[in-house]
Amino acid sequence: MSAVNKTKERILDVSAELFRQQGLAGTGVKQILNRANAPFGSLYHHFPGGKDELAAETIRRAGAQYAELVAGKLLAGPDLVANVRAAFRSAGQTLVDTDYADACPIETVALEVANTNEPLRLATAEVFESWLSGLTALLVANDVAKKKARPLAHVILSALEGAFVFARASRSTEALDACGAAMATLVAAAKS
Amino acid sequence: MSAVNKTKERILDVSAELFRQQGLAGTGVKQILNRANAPFGSLYHHFPGGKDELAAETIRRAGAQYAELVAGKLLAGPDLVANVRAAFRSAGQTLVDTDYADACPIETVALEVANTNEPLRLATAEVFESWLSGLTALLVANDVAKKKARPLAHVILSALEGAFVFARASRSTEALDACGAAMATLVAAAKS
């Protein structure tokens, strides 16, 4: 039971890593199990639904982990405006450190499945919605008017996701730097 | 020769459509040729380099076409601020009309190849850079200070690409609406 769960977690961790870098269609289950040092049959033992079930669980798990990671940066200091800027800078630093591989863990998959796999599309939508409501609440707690908070959360997260695309394609943090500064400005304006 | 080019263009058009909806790894060459009503061998006649060469040409072609499309919206009226808002609204309308399929033609592929296929990564980077320099020039021509123009172009395009991710995943234009309003505000502020 304990060994079982460790194997399952290892499979999920490797899945998240490969999906983020290569996408869903570009990653084979054999490749996942190989790198996780798990025998091939164990996939269907832990995930009777096969690749789709593994993908759904990976999306939800990676989404929750990333929410914690980003929320940690946004709560790091007392000044939310500075924290927003720092979160974008930290995301850029992570990209540089990982050869521009570790951006959003579900972005590639989300685009792949949006019109091809409805259950997985729903999984990505749920993750994004959880991020949105979390950031909206944080903005409200920092004196942003309730009516303005959710649109602003949408803009901040969209800028982050979009900057990831430019950053990974151009191997540069220029987009993340520009967005970090602009989002800090928008948050500051929304607080007054 | 004329028939040859028509076949080639049909293949490229179908490729662009399928890559945008399913990504690169999720689209088979047989599926492309099938839908383009082209015999299988013709792929390797027109694209000796196989799928990769087809993908590179598709990226550059679709990127140029999309630049024209968006530039058309941004130049539609005399007021750039209004045009920016209209461009985001138009993108949302296109998504609704196409069942949330037609967003950015190269975004999914760009994320897929960023760490897996260096020639294709470069192709996406070149397209993005062309969009950036085009929008930067447009901002400068509309009284945005030269130093501020390129970062602002980065923010606008990042917001658009990021909003596409949220829109397609959640099947809602909420992110595009929020980003359109915010970007219009940023452009207005940069002009003063």
Place this chain on the structure above:
DNA sequence: GTCTATACTTTGATAGAC
């Protein structure tokens, strides 16, 4: 229950008939 071997399908690519 863990794992190996295999079945079946689809992939990208090529050879050669016409």
Place this chain on the structure above:
DNA sequence: GTCTATCAAAGTATAGAC
């Protein structure tokens, strides 16, 4: 030159040995 038949490899999934 156009197109068909086929290849080797990789894809997911399953059956069954232990």
